[in-house]
Amino acid sequence: MGDESRHKTIFEVVPGDKLELFQKWFSDTIPHNKALGLVVTAVRKGGATMRLDWQPHLVGNPETGVLHGGAITAMLDSCSGMAVATVLTKAQPFATLDLRIDYVHPATPGQPVLAEAECYRLTSNVAFTRAVAHHGDPKDPIAASAGTFMLGTKGKAAVGPHAVRVAAEKGRGA
DSSP states (O other): OOHHHHTOOHHHHOOSOHHHHHHIIIIITSHHHHHHTOEEEEEETTEEEEEEOOOGGGEEETTTTEEOHHHHHHHHHHHHHHHHHTTOSSOOOEEEEEEEEEEOSOOOTTSOEEEEEEEEEEOSSEEEEEEEEESSOTTSOSEEEEEEEEESOSSOOTTOHHHHHHHHHHHTTO
16 A cells, blocks of 8 residues: 555545444444434534434423533533544544533523534644534534543544444445
């Protein structure tokens, strides 16, 4: 293989419907994300978008109907992790090292919340992200986050060699 192919990201080499694949990797197979009902709505190299639909069991204050901040935090964390996965050049496990959340205002009861995340810097050991949760206008955030992710942690990679191989086989109709 040439030098060029060695530096392609997993996002670039995985064939087929990337949205469907990232939905499986970051929502359907992670129990907490599945329980929240997180939906991957967009994915690109360096970025990701998720939706968290308002659900009564996710309400933090029954008197107001406002979503619990923990559900929004979990979505920002997962969406940021998904952005990291799109820029990795090899399958490897990674974990949230630090996640700072600034809450600007409560989510509007009954409305879905969107999260948009980007991985803006990647070193050999750490990925840096920023994300925002909103109701459709990122300039009017519910919350904003800054995160760091440790690369090469113990455990299996969510986008490991097996997952990439299965995706490649699926893309070839195998």
